[in-house]
Amino acid sequence: MTGASARCRAAILISGGGTNLQAFIDAVRGGTLDLDIAVVISNRADAYGLTRASQAGIETVCIPHKDFDSRDAFDAALAEGIDAYAPDIVILAGFMRILTARFVRRYQGRLLNIHPSLLPLYPGLDTHRRALEAGDRWHGSTVHFVTEELDGGPRIIQGRVPVRPDDDADSLAARVLEVEHRIYPLAAGWLAAGRLVLCDGKAVLDGRELSEPYQYGG
Numbered sequence: 001m002t003g004a005s006a007r008c009r010a011a012i013l014i015s016g017g018g019t020n021l022q023a024f025i026d027a028v029r030g031g032t033l034d035l036d037i038a039v040v041i042s043n044r045a046d047a048y049g050l051t052r053a054s055q056a057g058i059e060t061v062c063i064p065h066k067d068f069d070s071r072d073a074f075d076a077a078l079a080e081g082i083d084a085y086a087p088d089i090v091i092l093a094g095f096m097r098i099l100t101a102r103f104v105r106r107y108q109g110r111l112l113n114i115h116p117s118l119l120p121l122y123p124g125l126d127t128h129r130r131a132l133e134a135g136d137r138w139h140g141s142t143v144h145f146v147t148e149e150l151d152g153g154p155r156i157i158q159g160r161v162p163v164r165p166d167d168d169a170d171s172l173a174a175r176v177l178e179v180e181h182r183i184y185p186l187a188a189g190w191l192a193a194g195r196l197v198l199c200d201g202k203a204v205l206d207g208r209e210l211s212e213p214y215q216y217g218g
């Protein structure tokens with residue numbers, strides 16, 4: 001942060017509907033999250049999250065990945081777009097691009113992601129279908145620091161939901177999203193307040209190493 005009394009500035013990166021972004025907007029408005037959402041950046045012009053941001057009076061930027069002929073070139077433009085707003089932290093909220101190691105290192109310790117599974121289970125895509133096919137009784141979502149390993153960075157908080165006998169991937173996804181909307185602003189608030197740090201490759205909350213992620217209780 002730029003000074004002791006300055007509000008933490010965040011860039012939020014999206015690709016789609018932006019319900020997690022909306023949860024951040026609502027938490028800031030409701031006074032439960034002390035954050036200045038400086039900019040919302042999307043790699044897709046049709047992402048509904050851009051509309052949500054505009055409606056909330058937040059600046060938006062679109063950087064279409066298709067305009068670039070390499071991952072490196074896109075990530076360089078993305079970093080430039082982010083840095084123009086001088087954020088303290090960067091929040092990936094349904095940002096559906098794999099980021100280069102160079103990008104990840106640039107924001108190390110300041111870069112969070114939410115992944116819709118109880119990591120280390122099911123990194124990658126199709127997590128809800130995979131949990132159903134495995135017959136899991138519990139599913140959920142994990143907020144983690146982003147490192148060079150895909151969906152493999154130190155875990156911070158998990159929210160669990162029971163898998164119901166009549167669940168399909170859509171009903172399960174909807175229930176997981178509800179818990180995401182609670183755990184992600186919470187974790188971002190810890191980072192923004194300086195309570196959460198990445199230290200020697202471990203997530204540390206209030207001075208205590210999180211060898212297991214914090215389990216959200218409801």
Ligand code: GRF
Pocket residue numbers: 014015016017018019020021049093094095114115116141177180
């Ligand atoms: C969420 O399920 C999140 O875990 C994943 O992408 C989805 C984003 O949803 N990374 P939304 O755009 O925030 O509604």
